[in-house]
Amino acid sequence: MQNSPDSPPPTLLERIRSKITSGELEPGNPLSEVSLAQEFDVSRTPIREVLKQLQLEGLIEIRPKVGTFIREPNRREIVELFQLKEVLEGLAAALMARRGPCPELDQLEEIVAASEVSSNAGDTDTYASQVQDFHQTLVDGADNNKLVEQYSRLMNQLAYFRLVRKTLNHPGRAVDSSREHRQILTMIQDKDPFGAETTMRAHVFASTQELLVPQTRTTLSLERDS
Amino acid sequence: MQNSPDSPPPTLLERIRSKITSGELEPGNPLSEVSLAQEFDVSRTPIREVLKQLQLEGLIEIRPKVGTFIREPNRREIVELFQLKEVLEGLAAALMARRGPCPELDQLEEIVAASEVSSNAGDTDTYASQVQDFHQTLVDGADNNKLVEQYSRLMNQLAYFRLVRKTLNHPGRAVDSSREHRQILTMIQDKDPFGAETTMRAHVFASTQELLVPQTRTTLSLERDS
DNA sequence: GACCCTTTTGATGCATGCAACATAGCATCG
DNA sequence: CGATGCTATGTTGCATGCATCAAAAGGGTC
Numbered sequence: 455m456q457n458s459p460d461s462p463p464p465t466l467l468e469r470i471r472s473k474i475t476s477g478e479l480e481p482g483n484p485l486s487e488v489s490l491a492q493e494f495d496v497s498r499t500p501i502r503e504v505l506k507q508l509q510l511e512g513l514i515e516i517r518p519k520v521g522t523f524i525r526e527p528n529r530r531e532i533v534e535l536f537q538l539k540e541v542l543e544g545l546a547a548a549l550m551a552r553r554g555p556c557p558e559l560d561q562l563e564e565i566v567a568a569s570e571v572s573s574n575a576g577d578t579d580t581y582a583s584q585v586q587d588f589h590q591t592l593v594d595g596a597d598n599n600k601l602v603e604q605y606s607r608l609m610n611q612l613a614y615f616r617l618v619r620k621t622l623n624h625p626g627r628a629v630d631s632s633r634e635h636r637q638i639l640t641m642i643q644d645k646d647p648f649g650a651e652t653t654m655r656a657h658v659f660a661s662t663q664e665l666l667v668p669q670t671r672t673t674l675s676l677e678r679d680s
Numbered sequence: 681m682q683n684s685p686d687s688p689p690p691t692l693l694e695r696i697r698s699k700i701t702s703g704e705l706e707p708g709n710p711l712s713e714v715s716l717a718q719e720f721d722v723s724r725t726p727i728r729e730v731l732k733q734l735q736l737e738g739l740i741e742i743r744p745k746v747g748t749f750i751r752e753p754n755r756r757e758i759v760e761l762f763q764l765k766e767v768l769e770g771l772a773a774a775l776m777a778r779r780g781p782c783p784e785l786d787q788l789e790e791i792v793a794a795s796e797v798s799s800n801a802g803d804t805d806t807y808a809s810q811v812q813d814f815h816q817t818l819v820d821g822a823d824n825n826k827l828v829e830q831y832s833r834l835m836n837q838l839a840y841f842r843l844v845r846k847t848l849n850h851p852g853r854a855v856d857s858s859r860e861h862r863q864i865l866t867m868i869q870d871k872d873p874f875g876a877e878t879t880m881r882a883h884v885f886a887s888t889q890e891l892l893v894p895q896t897r898t899t900l901s902l903e904r905d906s
Numbered sequence: 907g908a909c910c911c912t913t914t915t916g917a918t919g920c921a922t923g924c925a926a927c928a929t930a931g932c933a934t935c936g
Numbered sequence: 937c938g939a940t941g942c943t944a945t946g947t948t949g950c951a952t953g954c955a956t957c958a959a960a961a962g963g964g965t966c
Contacts, residue, residue, distance in 0.1 A: 486946090486947075487947080487948070488946095488947085496920075496921090497921045497922070498920095498921085498948090499725070499919080499920055499921065499922090500919080500921095502949085503728065503732050506729050507732060507733055507736050510733055510736060510737075512829075516948085517928090517947095518927085518928090518947095518948070518949080519926075519927045519928050519929095519948050519949080520927090520928055520929075520946095520948075521928095521946085521947060522947090522948085531825070531826065534824045534825060534826040534827065535826050537771065537775070537824060537827070538768075538771070538824075538827060538830065541767045541768070541771045542764075542767070544767070545763065545764070545767045549763070598760045598763060598764075599757070599760060600757065600760040600761050600763075600764055600834075601760065601763070601764060603738075604764065604830060604834075608826075608830075611826075710917095712916090712917075713917080713918070714916095714917085722950075722951090723950055723951045723952070724918090724950095724951085724952085725949080725950055725951065725952090726949080726950065726951095728918085728919090742918085743918095743958090744918070744919080744958090745917065745918050745919080745956075745957045745958050745959095746918075746957090746958060746959075747916090747917060747918075747958095748917095748918085
């Protein structure tokens with residue numbers, strides 16, 4: 455009994471999507487309908503429906519009569535997606551601050567406390583997953599289902615996990631990031647929507663800059679190792 | 681030769697979607713696959729693919745083994761969608777202000793000028809379409825394709841056109857709205873991203889309030905008329 | 907008359923087969 | 937030797953048929 459009773463089995467859509475977002479399949483790789491059909495032991499028809507939807511989500515590209523390929527967002531698209539990420543997470547912070555106490559707020563407190571430990575310890579693996587949790591919990595805590603939907607689509611497109619690790623490898627970013635998380639949490643607890651949103655956006659922007667200009671921090675890492 | 685050479689014929693997805701968003705089909709109405717297949721002279725297979733995608737967009741609900749129905753967003757969902765609309769259009773205004781001169785900026789100038797005329801004249805029909813143009817042009821002018829995508833999905837879900845008319849029927853709202861448009865335009869021209877975003881968000885918020893609390897303005901209109 | 911069980915109906919879910927087309931490899935010709 | 941046209945192959949696009957299931961309709965019983 456691996457499954458808890460109320461967790462439905464993942465749909466075909468989710469299973470195929472996770473094959474892509476998990477990085478199991480390289481960008482540019484062709485995705486044959488027949489091979490997917492064999493792999494998941496269904497016919498081509500449901501596979502085709504899934505692929506069409508994944509195309510709509512921007513994860514794959516279906517070139518008619520040619521084939522289906524995993525899409526790799528180019529730099530411009532990544533910038534565009536991060537601009538959206540900034541305002542969506544900013545909105546989440548503001549909504550959560552307005553909302554007041556809720557289960558997600560307690561979770562946030564725990565996550566931030568734990569992440570302060572791991573960031574100071576330099577445990578980037580643990581911290582990376584805590585960063586994920588922080589942002590996801592914040593979006594969930596906004597109590598806006600449509601926001602959750604749009605946000606998850608966005609994160610799927612970014613294949614975010616592939617990128618976060620890179621950022622956090624920049625020494626010093628983890629502790630900075632952790633401090634920013636604490637600030638945001640405090641502002642939410644103080645019911646300061648404007649402050650929470652502004653700080654959140656600055657935080658996302660800073661993380662984005664780390665990602666898009668990786669060289670600067672890498673230079674710093676050399677200093678640390680010496 | 682109705683079609684201009686570079687405008688592709690609307691896809692099946694677009695045709696069926698427009699049947700829903702145009703209000704041609706009432707919410708709650710069943711959408712049979714076979715009847716749609718007959719109407720568009722294709723088989724059920726492509727229809728099914730389209731319906732699955734429309735479900736993902738939130739426009740319809742597919743109840744397995746039962747049927748497909750046009751979804752009507754409830755009040756809570758509408759509030760959620762407008763919260764998103766606020767930040768997305770705010771982002772668009774900020775990006776456009778940062779961007780500087782562009783074709784869309786000139787279009788905006790023309791639209792605002794024309795809408796000032798129609799709003800003062802009380803021509804709500806004309807003004808309603810100009811409002812549409814204003815917001816769409818602003819989003820287009822942000823030069824962020826992902827934003828355009830998310831925004832259009834959002835507007836489809838809102839079936840916005842059905843609602844705008846109601847708002848503008850509130851006497852006085854049109855002129856207020858028009859004045860706000862002018863303010864936003866000026867701030868974009870002045871390259872003031874923060875001001876443009878803030879004003880845009882306030883504008884969207886005000887319009888939303890008009891929609892969700894229709895009674896207030898009706899009361900005010902009595903005062904104004906007296 | 908109300909309730910429950912059975913039947914019927916109509917819808918979707920999926921498998922399969924064929925058609926259409928883009929691409930690559932190869933033979934042919936200049 | 938290079939360019940061009942042809943053919944082979946693999947892919948998607950779509951139509952159709954059957955299986956499956958939910959909900960309504962009907963009949964029987966209490």
